[in-house]
Amino acid sequence: MTTNQEMQARREAAVARGAANITQFYAEKASNAEVWDVEGNRYIDFAGGIGVLNVGHLHPKVVAAVENQLHQLMHTCFHVMPYEPYVALAEKLNSITPGDHAKKTLLLNTGAEAVENAVKVARAATGRSAVIAFNGAFHGRTMMGMALTGKVAPYKVGFGPFPAEVYHAPYPNDYYGVSAQDSLAALHGLLKTDVDPTRVAAIIIEPVQGEGGFYQAPAEFMQAIRELCDEHGILMIVDEVQSGFARTGKMFAIEHTGVIPDLITMAKSLAGGMTLSALVGKAELMDAPGPGSVGSTYGGSPMACAAALATIEVIEEEGLLARSQAVGELITSRFLAMKENGLSCIGHIRAAGGMVACELFDTQGQPDAEKARQLVAKATASGLLLLSCGTYGNTIRVLVPLTASDALIEEGLDIMEQSLRSL
Ligand code: PMP
Numbered sequence: 001m002t003t004n005q006e007m008q009a010r011r012e013a014a015v016a017r018g019a020a021n022i023t024q025f026y027a028e029k030a031s032n033a034e035v036w037d038v039e040g041n042r043y044i045d046f047a048g049g050i051g052v053l054n055v056g057h058l059h060p061k062v063v064a065a066v067e068n069q070l071h072q073l074m075h076t077c078f079h080v081m082p083y084e085p086y087v088a089l090a091e092k093l094n095s096i097t098p099g100d101h102a103k104k105t106l107l108l109n110t111g112a113e114a115v116e117n118a119v120k121v122a123r124a125a126t127g128r129s130a131v132i133a134f135n136g137a138f139h140g141r142t143m144m145g146m147a148l149t150g151k152v153a154p155y156k157v158g159f160g161p162f163p164a165e166v167y168h169a170p171y172p173n174d175y176y177g178v179s180a181q182d183s184l185a186a187l188h189g190l191l192k193t194d195v196d197p198t199r200v201a202a203i204i205i206e207p208v209q210g211e212g213g214f215y216q217a218p219a220e221f222m223q224a225i226r227e228l229c230d231e232h233g234i235l236m237i238v239d240e241v242q243s244g245f246a247r248t249g250k251m252f253a254i255e256h257t258g259v260i261p262d263l264i265t266m267a268k269s270l271a272g273g274m275t276l277s278a279l280v281g282k283a284e285l286m287d288a289p290g291p292g293s294v295g296s297t298y299g300g301s302p303m304a305c306a307a308a309l310a311t312i313e314v315i316e317e318e319g320l321l322a323r324s325q326a327v328g329e330l331i332t333s334r335f336l337a338m339k340e341n342g343l344s345c346i347g348h349i350r351a352a353g354g355m356v357a358c359e360l361f362d363t364q365g366q367p368d369a370e371k372a373r374q375l376v377a378k379a380t381a382s383g384l385l386l387l388s389c390g391t392y393g394n395t396i397r398v399l400v401p402l403t404a405s406d407a408l409i410e411e412g413l414d415i416m417e418q419s420l421r422s423l
Pocket of ligand 1: 115267
């Protein structure tokens with residue numbers, strides 16, 4: 001039998017260290033919300049491949065759709081010889097995204113690529129260059145993705161210079177004293193002191209920040225951004241790569257606000273584990289770039305499209321929007337109970353549906369990133385895949401598959417509680 005230790009030695013010798021690993025356990029197989037490593041140890045999966053597995057590992061419907069497609073057609077490149085699953089998925093995404101205007105879709109591979117293309121489309125459609133993003137945002141590891149990302153370490157260190165014409169405003173965060181008012185005032189200030197609004201192509205925002213710490217922008221704030229965009233002819237891009245596909249109790253998190261964005265980026269849980277991202281937007285904007293100027297060899301591969309169509313069906317058929325809400329309530333109530341039962345290091349408990357987080361603090365009330373790191377290490381060693389995130393590194397986030405049973409989620413929470421008590 002291969003051991004985790006042997007695998008780790010091989011990994012260290014062969015794989016770049018920048019592609020870091022949270023655990024040194026090597027996954028062999030998985031089912032729904034459980035993973036087994038090469039030594040047969042079982043893990044409850046609260047990471048969901050970082051938000052990719054809202055319908056769980058290897059959902060039978062997704063597997064069947066991919067298998068079926070695999071025997072029909074694996075690859076032609078959509079740009080060489082198009083195929084039905086790409087078109088069918090574009091139709092589906094156009095219909096399930098907010099707004100009843102005409103929409104069009106471009107399929108790609110990764111979240112970062114969807115973001116890159118959102119900026120390309122916005123620039124082509126407006127003839128403007130500048131883009132405004134937010135502090136704490138994460139938009140990917142490509143050059144524009146890094147430029148838009150609002151956190152220096154580890155994402156941007158040593159990789160500059162980045163594309164020009166990117167500006168950042170503070171993301172509203174009441175927990176750390178940034179009200180929606182403060183954030184809007186800063187945004188208006190930016191348009192006075194740094195960039196002429198008539199040069200701004202787009203404002204890009206995560207309705208709920210993912211890597212930034214699971215902070216949700218208030219609905220009034222998103223509405224104010226929409227008004228600001230309309231006033232100045234700026235396009236509003238929402239990045240739903242992490243928050244989309246039932247994670248927050250809606251198909252897309254922006255639906256909590258009533259705002260209709262111009263462009264939406266999505267990836268991760270779109271395709272239930274297959275590699276796929278999409279940019280969906282107003283038809284006239286999406287048609288701005290000329291033929292051949294956007295696209296990708298693998299973007300919207302037949303199997304990924306089949307997986308995505310099946311994934312969306314599963315979300316609809318299995319009532320995962322309501323389930324997401326219930327999962328969020330279950331986890332939130334347990335976090336609160338832990339806090340009340342002596343784990344006073346827990347604070348700032350928050351949830352947007354099943355996008356749940358809490359923060360860890362030291363005895364002085366300061367964000368405790370070291371404790372979060374220790375908790376993640378202890379939990380994973382005890383059979384629970386758990387993730388931290390956030391500007392201060394002290395946020396514990398849960399992205400458990402929404403198809404997990406209450407019993408399994410409770411078992412995972414028990415491991416988290418025991419791990420935290422043992423620190
Ligand atoms: N945008 C958001 C909001 C994300 O959470 C991520 C990934 N964590 C990305 C973009 C980049 O996605 P990918 O890693 O697939 O490039």
